[in-house]
Amino acid sequence: MSDRISDIRRLFPILDQRVNGRPLVYLDHAATAQKPTPVVEAVRRYYEWDNANVHRSGHTLGQRATDAYETVRAQVARFVGAGSERDIVFTRGVTSAINLVATGYARAKLGAGDDIVVSAMEHHGNLLPWQQAAKATGATLSYIPLQPDGTFTLEDAEETITSRTKLVAVSHVSNVLGVANPVRELAAIARRVGAVVFVDGAQAVSHMPVDVRELDCDFYAFSGHKMYGPTGIGVLYGRREQLERIEPVEYGGQMIDRVGLRDSTWREAPWTFEAGTPNVAGAVGLGAAIDFLERIGRDAVAEHDRKLTRYATERLKEIDGLTIYGPEVDRWGLVTFNLARIHPHDVSSVLDVYGVAIRAGHHCCSPLMDHFGTSATARASFGLYNTEEDVDRLVEALLHTKRVFGE
Ligand code: PMP
Numbered sequence: 001m002s003d004r005i006s007d008i009r010r011l012f013p014i015l016d017q018r019v020n021g022r023p024l025v026y027l028d029h030a031a032t033a034q035k036p037t038p039v040v041e042a043v044r045r046y047y048e049w050d051n052a053n054v055h056r057s058g059h060t061l062g063q064r065a066t067d068a069y070e071t072v073r074a075q076v077a078r079f080v081g082a083g084s085e086r087d088i089v090f091t092r093g094v095t096s097a098i099n100l101v102a103t104g105y106a107r108a109k110l111g112a113g114d115d116i117v118v119s120a121m122e123h124h125g126n127l128l129p130w131q132q133a134a135k136a137t138g139a140t141l142s143y144i145p146l147q148p149d150g151t152f153t154l155e156d157a158e159e160t161i162t163s164r165t166k167l168v169a170v171s172h173v174s175n176v177l178g179v180a181n182p183v184r185e186l187a188a189i190a191r192r193v194g195a196v197v198f199v200d201g202a203q204a205v206s207h208m209p210v211d212v213r214e215l216d217c218d219f220y221a222f223s224g225h226k227m228y229g230p231t232g233i234g235v236l237y238g239r240r241e242q243l244e245r246i247e248p249v250e251y252g253g254q255m256i257d258r259v260g261l262r263d264s265t266w267r268e269a270p271w272t273f274e275a276g277t278p279n280v281a282g283a284v285g286l287g288a289a290i291d292f293l294e295r296i297g298r299d300a301v302a303e304h305d306r307k308l309t310r311y312a313t314e315r316l317k318e319i320d321g322l323t324i325y326g327p328e329v330d331r332w333g334l335v336t337f338n339l340a341r342i343h344p345h346d347v348s349s350v351l352d353v354y355g356v357a358i359r360a361g362h363h364c365c366s367p368l369m370d371h372f373g374t375s376a377t378a379r380a381s382f383g384l385y386n387t388e389e390d391v392d393r394l395v396e397a398l399l400h401t402k403r404v405f406g407e
Contacts (some may be wrong), residue, residue: 033383034385
């Protein structure tokens with residue numbers, strides 16, 4: 001695989017630039033991935049040749065746009081192992097997918113006496129919609145307690161999930177710890193009490209092969225922009241019988257069956273959740289991103305990820321005064337850390353001077369930061385375009401940062 005990385009890197013012209021006079025090292029993949037040329041080209045080609053509205057215009061361009069959009073739906077279904085393209089709803093991203101289920105299912109169906117279970121490691125996107133749904137319905141929100149290293153055990157999950165639990169929402173891979181949660185086992189526990197399982201796959205799909213039926217979850221969401229696709233497009237996979245239980249959240253064109261002056265009826269899922277003109281170009285770009293990942297091979301993608309993240313973990317451990325957050329297990333695509341006595345925002349500012357882009361802050365995981373007793377951390381995250389040399393540049397820049405601060 002490593003011999004292919006230089007070819008892969010050539011597909012990312014954005015990386016071939018100097019930032020603050022140094023070659024750019026982009027280590028913020030977990031915030032958003034860079035886009036390879038085939039994705040950019042697919043979007044451009046769509047706008048230059050096929051652009052039209054979908055599901056309405058009978059002319060040739062309208063047909064082509066509709067075909068392109070619906071072809072990607074089928075491609076996404078194959079990509080995540082869904083049974084049918086009709087189990088795939090296009091959304092703006094993970095956040096809007098979660099809000100769709102939190103509003104159309106949790107708010108519409110839950111009430112006092114019901115319980116929603118999450119973990120305290122969740123991204124705000126997989127927390128606030130459930131928090132608001134619980135407030136609106138009188139349902140409770142319970143947390144699977146965290147271990148000191150930020151993870152949770154299945155025993156604790158089993159204690160937290162009770163006969164009152166109606167929905168369990170967890171991330172597949174934590175965007176702070178980089179750790180994969182035992183989603184399949186959680187789904188089995190939830191199933192025993194008849195609860196629905198929602199998986200936030202934002203940090204998983206660009207790193208590891210995902211099969212939603214093997215995970216046996218009810219919902220699985222991910223964003224195009226974190227898997228080398230465009231922003232503004234994402235996916236909600238839903239098990240058919242669960243999708244059918246969700247109320248539409250947005251009403252308008254495209255999602256209707258029959259409209260009267262006083263009453264109307266809706267199309268079936270997934271179209272009932274796609275009111276208005278959708279992001280057709282985004283879907284086309286997402287399709288190109290899937291092609292890109294599949295051409296490389298998803299096992300090869302995972303292998304590169306593991307190897308590089310392991311290398312980064314080992315190299316970072318060599319730095320005195322650097323604390324890595326999370327357990328001592330293989331991580332997926334990122335390492336979160338702090339340097340003693342230097343604020344992570346200062347770390348990232350000095351790194352930027354060295355052309356090294358990382359993220360510092362709470363990573364939209366305030367409860368997890370509270371758990372660690374810190375307000376912020378630094379995070380280096382990796383994509384297919386990153387190499388061991390990039391990690392070496394990060395380590396060099398961190399050592400320099402320590403010297404700048406007299407550490
Ligand atoms: N969940 C996790 C674990 C994430 O990392 C992110 C993105 N940082 C989100 C949800 C939200 O994704 P988006 O902003 O694409 O909706």
